[in-house]
Every structure is written in structure tokens, then in C-alpha cells.
Amino acid sequence: MELHIRLDGRKGLADQLYQQLRAGIDSGHLAAGTQLPPTRLLAEQLGVSRKTVAEAYSRLTYENLLSGVVGRGTFITPQQRAHPHANQAVTLAAAPSLERWQQRATVLAKRTRQPASRYDFVGGASIKSQFPFDQWRSCLNYALRRSQQHPERHFSAQGLPELREAIAHHIAYARGVHCSPAQVLVCNGAQQALDLIARVLIEPGCPVAMEDPGYPPARQLFEALGARLQSVPVDDQGMCVEQIADGTRLIYTTPSHQFPLGMPMSAQRRQALLARACELGALIIEDDYDCEFRYQGQAADALQRLDQWGLVAYVGTFSKTLLPELRLGYAVLPPAVLEAACVAKHLSDWHSPTLLQWALARFMGEGHLNRHIRRCHDIYSTRRERILNRLNDDLAPWLQAIPANAGFHLSALAQPEVDVELLTHLARKVEVGLYSLAPFFSEAPVRPGLLLGFGAIELLDIDPALDRVRDTLQRLS
Incomplete structure (x- = not known):
């Protein structure tokens, strides 16, 4: 790799080289311990005589900025030096927007x-102590072999067909979700699923209803997209549906395990929520974040299973069931939303990591998840x-x-x-x-x-x- 140096004209070349190297060292762009090219190599790269480079190196060595190591080369001396005063930063025109984002830390x-x-x-x-790391490692090795043998360079934003099929089977078995693999969108965690759905539905000033108390990252996300948020209280049956305002376009809820209080939404309240959404033409985001784990009573079907009008977007994650570091989630989307969300996903990051998708599909297919x-x-x-x-x-x-x-x-x-x-x-x-x-x-x-x-x-x-x-x-x- 060549050292980035620009010399102008044919006079004072040694001084120009010295000044640029000195500025790089003082600013920290050339870090302590960095090895500089040999004088002969740098001279060839710059089109100057070796004597010119040697003179600049000599001045820097005299000032204890460089040191030579016999048999190894010339290195920037690791010592503390005061950096010159930074240029005064210009206030960006977007500073108010940046400040608003900084204040959104959840x-x-x-x-x-x-x-x-x-x-x-x-x-x-x-x-983490119970996670089957050996089996996961085997699935990752399988994914690497698939990648090596796979001719494609670009993949669908919606996700690998193998993984979408495995997800559809899993949530049908574990949560009663009624869907086909064609409705599944693979995301980088549930948070990206929320972002994609909200991004294609919310415009500035758009009314969005959300449980209160509720999940702070969802609230902050909707507000960041310009939504006019309505806080809907909860009682022992869940979200108080009758208080959802007219004009609401999006409703966010955690019906199976209300976050953070924990109570499930009653059957009557679920039916009322679907009826209200149908009346408003509003989409419901059902965040089913940890409900594979149930300890007593009969498991209630997901809200999505009761939906007859294509109004529920079901969101799930593997960060809770497997590892937070995995950052893979999914959304089961009604036809009216799916294509737009896939476009938003493509514009956001093209697709979720293919290696992890192959590995997770294998992991689920071999029964390790269950x-x-x-x-x-x-x-x-x-x-x-x-x-x-x-x-x-x-x-x-x-x-x-x-x-x-x-x-x-x-x-x-x-x-x-x-x-x-x-x-x-x-x-x-x-x-x-x-x-x-x-x-x-x-x-x-x-x-x-x-x-x-x-x-x-x-x-x-x-x-x-x-x-x-x-x-x-x-x-x-």
C-alpha cells in the first residue's frame, strides 16, 4: 500500500515531504508504531531521488519523530505529542435534526x-449457557460450504426460501400463526421489522396508537418517523381498544405478553381490537417477542390467526429464543404491505446476512431450535x-x-x-x-x-x- 504524499513542482521536495509527514504524525493520521516505506521504495513511488527522501527522514529522526530499527525499517516513534489546534467546526444546517436524534436514546x-x-x-x-454452540458451529460450516458452491451474488431482500419455509413451519406449530413462506420477510432482528413496516405506513403527522406502558424502542422509532403518537392505556385485559382514536393508521401491541406488565390480552379484547382496526383501516403490528415460553394455562393463538381482513403484521425474533448477537428476526405481512416492505428492506441493506440465514435454516431443519x-x-x-x-x-x-x-x-x-x-x-x-x-x-x-x-x-x-x-x-x- 502506497503512502499518500503529494509533491508539487520540482523545488523544495525534501521540505514538502518533511512537512506532510510531520503533519500526518502530529494529527495522528500516521499512528505511533507505523512503519514507513524504505527510502528507495518511497523515492520510486514519488518519482524523486532517494537523497530527497533520506533528507526528510533524517530531519524527522533528529526531532525524535522517527526511529530506525536495524534489520526491520523506519518507524514512527511511540511518544506523546501535543496535537495542533483543530480547525473550528462549522455548525451544520441539519444541527436541530441531529440534536433531536441524539435525544432519542432509549x-x-x-x-x-x-x-x-x-x-x-x-x-x-x-x-447462553444452554445454547448448543457445537450444533450452531456445524450449521455455520454448512453455510460456508453453501456459499462457496452457490453461483449467485445477489439474493432476495425477502430472505432465503429455505429460512422462510422453516420460519413458517415453526410459528404455525409453536404459535398457531397461519401463513405461507411467501408472506415471511426476514429482517435484522424484530427492530428492523418494526422499522420497515412503520417506514412504509407512516408519514409526518400520521396517527399511531401504542400501548402505555409499552416498548420504548418502538415508541422512539414511530416518533422519529414523524408519527403523532397516541398512548393507549392497558388494564388487566390488555389494550383498552375503545380508546383508540379515529384516524389511526397503525396500532402497535404485545397481546400475548404485554410489555412490560406481562398480562395477556383477553379473547374479547382481541376481537374488539380486530374490529376497531377493520373500522379504521389500520394495520396492527403484533409483537410476539418471547411467547414460545408458556408456563400455565392453554396457549392462546396469535392475534394474526384471528385476522380475516389482512390487517395484522406478525413480528418475531430469534434474539430471545437463541442469542442476542444473532440479530435475525422476521415479519409475517399481509399482501397489502409485503411488497412495499420488501422494497424498503432492499433500499435499507439489500438483504440480511446470507450465511446466517443458511445456518439458521439448517439449525431449525435439524430440530435444534425446538x-x-x-x-x-x-x-x-x-x-x-x-x-x-x-x-x-x-x-x-x-x-x-x-x-x-x-x-x-x-x-x-x-x-x-x-x-x-x-x-x-x-x-x-x-x-x-x-x-x-x-x-x-x-x-x-x-x-x-x-x-x-x-x-x-x-x-x-x-x-x-x-x-x-x-x-x-x-x-x-
Whole structure:
């Protein structure tokens, strides 16, 4: 690779070379420890005499900016030097827009910057110790062989047919979703699915209804696209459908495991939601983020299965069931939306990573996904039961669990005398990560409480952690 140097004219060449090398070193563009080309090679590249290059190198060596190593070459000296003052930055015309985006950081994004506690009840984090890494590695090797043998260079934005077929079979079996592979759009996580659907439906000022409390990244996404957001309260049956305003174009809901409170939407409320959407001509986004895990009661079909009018976009993810790092999700879209969403996907990133799609299709086809879900279900069920036992026992004076029968987090409401924000602060001092429900509320009155995830905390750590929470609550009382 050639060193980027430009010399003008035929006079003062050694000084020009010295000045450009010095500027590169002072600015940090030429980092400490970088090896410079030999004098003969650089002279040939620049079309100058070797003496010219040697003179510039000599001046830099005298100033201790370069050092020669016998048998190896010439290197930039690793030492601290003051950089010249940076040029004054020009204020961009788009500065107000940039500031608005900077202010959209969600509570979940901010949480990733916090160090993990020894005992952490973080929500949305799945178990890694049980993931079948050997089987996944084998599937990745298969994907590499497929890639080597595959003649195509470009792939459909909608996703590989093998993976879309595997997804359609899986969600029909596990969630009762009624779809064909032709309706499935493979995305980079559920968040991209939300973005694609919203991008083709939302225009500035467009009315969008969303549960309150609800999922902050979805709220921030809709607002960033210019939506006029309506916060719809929830009760013990789920979203209060009768409060969805006239003119609403898009409705976002988590009917199987309301985020973050956890209650499922009742059958009557589901029918009412579909009827209201039909009346408005509104699309419903059904975010079914963790409902492969169900612990009691009869599993309710997905809202999408009840849809007779093509009004429900069903969104799912493998980040919860497998690994967060996988970043693969999907959407089952009605015909009216599918083509536009595929165009938006193509314009966004062409298609999701083909290697991961081949690997995941193989992983699902060989039954590894279902076996992994069954293993995790037993583990999560035991952890959930342990937390509920404690909430109904020695923690009962302060916390009350909200009934929920799916997912891998549950929520607990706090008694009025409990200062939840102070509790979470003091708990972190004793190495327990607790998370308040307050950031998930927008306009609805905050119901003080905790979101208790049990995907990332080991069973043997639950009691010691909750002992510390109980002791902290006793001191606060």
C-alpha cells in the first residue's frame, strides 16, 4: 500500500515531504508504531531521488519523530505529542435534526452502558449457557460450504426460501400463526421489522396508537418517523381498544405478553381490537417477542390467526429464543404491505446476512431450535416459580406480582410506601440489578414497580439476590 504524499513542482521536495509527514504524525493520521516505506521504495513511488527522501527522514529522526530499527525499517516513534489546534467546526444546517436524534436514546440503550451487577434481573436477556454452540458451529460450516458452491451474488431482500419455509413451519406449530413462506420477510432482528413496516405506513403527522406502558424502542422509532403518537392505556385485559382514536393508521401491541406488565390480552379484547382496526383501516403490528415460553394455562393463538381482513403484521425474533448477537428476526405481512416492505428492506441493506440465514435454516431443519426451546423452558419455569414463591412470601409486604403465564420476565407492583427508584439505587450498591417500570410509561400514570427478568440470572443466585432486596426493603421501611 502506497503512502499518500503529494509533491508539487520540482523545488523544495525534501521540505514538502518533511512537512506532510510531520503533519500526518502530529494529527495522528500516521499512528505511533507505523512503519514507513524504505527510502528507495518511497523515492520510486514519488518519482524523486532517494537523497530527497533520506533528507526528510533524517530531519524527522533528529526531532525524535522517527526511529530506525536495524534489520526491520523506519518507524514512527511511540511518544506523546501535543496535537495542533483543530480547525473550528462549522455548525451544520441539519444541527436541530441531529440534536433531536441524539435525544432519542432509549432507556434500553442507556442500560447497556451500565456495568452488569453480580445478580442481575435484566429483562430481555436469554440464557447462553444452554445454547448448543457445537450444533450452531456445524450449521455455520454448512453455510460456508453453501456459499462457496452457490453461483449467485445477489439474493432476495425477502430472505432465503429455505429460512422462510422453516420460519413458517415453526410459528404455525409453536404459535398457531397461519401463513405461507411467501408472506415471511426476514429482517435484522424484530427492530428492523418494526422499522420497515412503520417506514412504509407512516408519514409526518400520521396517527399511531401504542400501548402505555409499552416498548420504548418502538415508541422512539414511530416518533422519529414523524408519527403523532397516541398512548393507549392497558388494564388487566390488555389494550383498552375503545380508546383508540379515529384516524389511526397503525396500532402497535404485545397481546400475548404485554410489555412490560406481562398480562395477556383477553379473547374479547382481541376481537374488539380486530374490529376497531377493520373500522379504521389500520394495520396492527403484533409483537410476539418471547411467547414460545408458556408456563400455565392453554396457549392462546396469535392475534394474526384471528385476522380475516389482512390487517395484522406478525413480528418475531430469534434474539430471545437463541442469542442476542444473532440479530435475525422476521415479519409475517399481509399482501397489502409485503411488497412495499420488501422494497424498503432492499433500499435499507439489500438483504440480511446470507450465511446466517443458511445456518439458521439448517439449525431449525435439524430440530435444534425446538430442542433448545424445550431445554430453556424447563430452566425458565423453575426460575420463574422461585421468584413467584418469594414474591408471595417474604417480599409480599412490599411487592405484588402481576399475573403472567409466558415469556422470561415478570413484573411486580410496589406498595405505595416503597420508593422504587431509591430501591433500585440501593440494590445496585449490594450488587443486585433491579429495574423500575417507570421508564416504560409515557402519558399514563406510572404504576411503581419492578421488571424482573429471569433469563440471565442462575437459579442458585435468585435467593441470595432476593435476600438482599428484602433486607434493603426492610431498611427502607
